[in-house]
Amino acid sequence: MRLLQVFSRYSFLAFAFWLITCSPKGYPIKEPGQGIAMDIITLSSDHMEGREIGTEGADKAAEYIEKRFKEIGLNPKGDNNTYFQVFSRKKSNNPHGDDSQGEGDIISGKNVVGWIDNKAPFTVVIGxxxxxxxxxxxxxxxTGPAAIHNGADDNASGVSGVLYLAESIKKAGFTKYNYLFVSFSGEEKGLWGSNYFVKNCPVPANSIHYMINMDMIGRLNAEKKLSVGGVGTSPAFDKIIDQNAPSTLSIKKELSGMAPSDHASFYNADVPVLGFFTGQHEDYHKPSDDHPLINYKGAHTVLEYIFTLVRALDSEPKLSFTKTKDETQNRVAFNVTMGVMPDYLYDGKGMKIDGVKEGRPAFGAGLMKGDIIIKMGEIDVADIQTYMKCLSTYQQGQTVEVTILREGKEVKKPVTF
Ligand SMILES: [Zn+2]
Structure with a gap:
């Protein structure tokens, strides 16, 4: 998942707001989560060096995914009958520039694409x-010295999900649709891989039944909250999501098809999308996002649920697409950032802070993880959206009195941007 602070750069709508290398043998799941664990541990090992696009580590990860696709029995659907779809982007040297233009280094990456071809007119995409x-x-x-960011939750967990679902669908022998399985690169830079994929799609974009994206599904917490985004992108979703929800999960539905992750690229091409996410945590985008912290059983529960949704959506005719509300909201440009990570799964009043970045305005003002922002200046903050709106009105150098709830007590803190 992309960082909140940077996705304003790509003019996202007003925050539509979000294995020690070994050769795995076979894939029988003896215990819930065991098979997933093998993939997560492999992809998040130091051997892959954090899988940054354009590096050897990313190539190793792509080769591992290719190998797993072959084991599962998927056919290649990348360039020239291979599993790889290669793309390159010019990376702007100007931090505020548009990555697609101007001077800069050319970075090349590859999406890994496999499929089950049932010769059907329509196709399901799982990525x-x-x-x-x-x-x-x-x-x-x-903020410490350079260290490998293994990204076990972000997003070895999601890739293990693609592999799990590919194997489950293959075994179940569904035939009504074709199934495309994609592992994207360049997401962290700005959804590069999914953007390229949609524009150079191996099947016509208007023949996609729906797209499922998994970004960070490995940290199901004690409250068992699972965020499902994009519910408003097709009239068929709402009921099917509720009807199939297991009692072991607490589902938080988000209508918007926009999010700081790959399903947004498909949503922008009028494809119904669902994005799955088990929530933020303090290891997000830090070297400590490692595999021992993964809730494998939880990830397995989430994947079983997604599989039941795929099964249910197989009995539906090709889904119709609906735009979600955020469409008309203006693109908000931010001049300032607080340097906090919102708790996306918090649904009480205000904006709950899930992490504070050292050296940033919120840190300087003494804000802490767990604080709930209820007021910015004179404006009541009802939720993340109002918080973002407030933020868009401030300038650098400005000081704003922020009212927070800390352990149930109101505290006022001046924050200087
Ligand atoms: Zn990320």
Whole structure:
């Protein structure tokens, strides 16, 4: 998942607001989560060096995914009958520039694409990005010396989900649709891989039944909250999501198809999308996002649920697409950032802070993880959206009195941007 602070750069709508290398043998799941664990541990090992696009580590990850696709029995659907779809982007040297233009280094990456071809007219796309932050030069929330960001949750967990679902669908022998499985690169830089994929799609974009994206599904917490984004992108979703929800999960539905992750690229091409996410945590975009912290059983529960949704959506005719509300909201440009990570799964009043970045305005003002922002200046903050709106009105150098709830008590803190 991309960092909140940077996605304003790409003019995202007003925050539509979000294995020690070994050769795995076979894939029988003896215990819930065991098979997933093998993939997560491999992809998040130091051997892959954080899988940053354009690096050897990312190539190793792509080769591992290719190998797993072959084991599962998927056919290649990348360039020239291979599993790889290669793309390159010019990376702007100007931090505020548009990456697609201007002077800069050319970075090349590859999506890994496999499929089950049932000769059907319509196709289901299931994806997750495999790239991460490498040694943390860009996009990291960690301030120490260069260190490998293994990205076990972000997003080895999602890739393990693609592999799990590919194997489950293959075994179940569904035939009504074709199934495309994609692992994207360059997500952390700005959804590069999914963007390229949609524009150079191996099947016509208007023949996609729906797209499922998994970005960070490995940290199901004690409250068992699972965020499902994009519910408003097709009239068929709402009911099917509720009807199939297991009692072991607490589903938080988000209508918007926009999010700081790959399903947004498909949503922008009028494809119904669902994005799955188990929530933020303090290891997000830090070297500590490692595999021992993964809730494998939880990830397995989430994947079983997604599989039941795929099954249910197989009995539906090709889904119709609906735009979600955020469409008309203006693109908000931010001049300032607080340097906090919102708790996306918090649904009480205000904006709950899930992490504070050292050296940034919120840190300077003494804000802490767990604080709930209820007021910015004179404006009541009802939720993340109002918080973002407030933020868009401030300038650098300005000081704003922020009212927070800390352990139930109101505290006022001046924050200087
Ligand atoms: Zn990320």
């Amino acid at each position: 997750a990005h495999y790239d991460h932050l490498g040694y943390g030069k860009e996009g990291s929330l960690y």
